[in-house]
Amino acid sequence: MALIVQKYGGTSVGTPERIRNVAARVARFVARGDRVVVVVSAMSGETNRLLALAREIQSQPDPRELDVVLSTGEQVTMGLLCMALQAAGVDARSYTGGQARILTDDAFNKARISSIDGVAIRRDLEAGRVVVVAGFQGVDAAGNITTLGRGGSDTTGVALAAALQADECQIYTDVDGVYTTDPRIVGEARKLDCITFEEMLEMASLGSKVLQIRSVEFAGKYKVKLRVLSSFEEAGEGTLITVEEGRNMEEPIISGIAFNRDEAKLTVLGVPDCPGIAYQILGAVADANIDVDMIIQNVGHDGATDFSFTVNRSEFDKTKAVLESVCEHIGAREIQGDNKVCKVSAVGVGMRSHPGVASQMFRALAEEGINIRMISTSEIKISVVLDEKYLELAVRALHRAFRLEAA
Ligand code: ASP
Ligand code: MG
Numbered sequence: 001m002a003l004i005v006q007k008y009g010g011t012s013v014g015t016p017e018r019i020r021n022v023a024a025r026v027a028r029f030v031a032r033g034d035r036v037v038v039v040v041s042a043m044s045g046e047t048n049r050l051l052a053l054a055r056e057i058q059s060q061p062d063p064r065e066l067d068v069v070l071s072t073g074e075q076v077t078m079g080l081l082c083m084a085l086q087a088a089g090v091d092a093r094s095y096t097g098g099q100a101r102i103l104t105d106d107a108f109n110k111a112r113i114s115s116i117d118g119v120a121i122r123r124d125l126e127a128g129r130v131v132v133v134a135g136f137q138g139v140d141a142a143g144n145i146t147t148l149g150r151g152g153s154d155t156t157g158v159a160l161a162a163a164l165q166a167d168e169c170q171i172y173t174d175v176d177g178v179y180t181t182d183p184r185i186v187g188e189a190r191k192l193d194c195i196t197f198e199e200m201l202e203m204a205s206l207g208s209k210v211l212q213i214r215s216v217e218f219a220g221k222y223k224v225k226l227r228v229l230s231s232f233e234e235a236g237e238g239t240l241i242t243v244e245e246g247r248n249m250e251e252p253i254i255s256g257i258a259f260n261r262d263e264a265k266l267t268v269l270g271v272p273d274c275p276g277i278a279y280q281i282l283g284a285v286a287d288a289n290i291d292v293d294m295i296i297q298n299v300g301h302d303g304a305t306d307f308s309f310t311v312n313r314s315e316f317d318k319t320k321a322v323l324e325s326v327c328e329h330i331g332a333r334e335i336q337g338d339n340k341v342c343k344v345s346a347v348g349v350g351m352r353s354h355p356g357v358a359s360q361m362f363r364a365l366a367e368e369g370i371n372i373r374m375i376s377t378s379e380i381k382i383s384v385v386l387d388e389k390y391l392e393l394a395v396r397a398l399h400r401a402f403r404l405e406a407a
Contacts, residue, residue, distance in 0.1 A: 042073025
């Protein structure tokens, strides 16, 4: 008998039929003797619909009122699921974020959970009920409704699992686990049986959209046993997200190839090579609320140097405008930009203990005649910036070079 938190995403509860399927799955766990807390997303497309509705009234919706509107999507699903459970003979009760005492800060639209008082939920569980909680929402100290940012139901699930000290947090979605790379690009991509929190964080921040990044951080911090599974399959173990200890030495060095299409690269040429320059350039970019990713400064020569960095493609024009004003101020020669680039990364904790991964990666790209525009590394990741036309070719070449289809 275990205590399990199950989170169902929007497609898993997208129709009444699917909601009934979820109820049937929950009922099977209950019949086995498990205690189950279910966290639900809004029905697929619903949050987008509510957002569009709000924007029709106010082009920049008031943040507090927007959360009042957005939080209703999950409230519909939790009620419907409880009805489906009751129809299946399972006693169930729904809780909004506020009723579940999920307390957050007051940052509307992107609130962070500060505490969860699980007393009422535990009482219901002990009475033999299934508890269904609305994902993505909480309340601040003043009782205002808040939401946790898009994809936030994952974080609700993990936070509840941590607060209730659940045995496992299961994230049910429309894929059957985490893959070595996107199967739409590499047909031989393989589902991973397990991946570490750190690797999952890198994969998530590099564009793999299976889990909200914050939920992975949360799970790593509170050591929640986290599993990604398909809600459309009866069996299957999904992918377990684990801590690194106890990994098999024989496990592959690289776990996956991640990529991001939405990159843009900017270079400031002929920057004076003196203290404070990086700060003046990136400080202005940060002040404009633009997230910077890779940063490279070259070796100086003749008192000048070049400075490159990448941003999300949607911020390209804005960043360029900021640089143009800074450029004059610091006496840089020229600004170059390219918004037709992408980023491809090899991710794996095995890199820590195996030298030569970078050279293997660069050889595979060279053999395909792919020019590398920028390189950056961390302890468990090597990323390259490439012309966007090479994305598919590079992902396939690297998947093959690291034998990810075979492991
Ligand atoms: N319904 C919210 C969204 O679409 C939260 C979630 O599904 O995780 O972003
Ligand atoms: Mg999601």
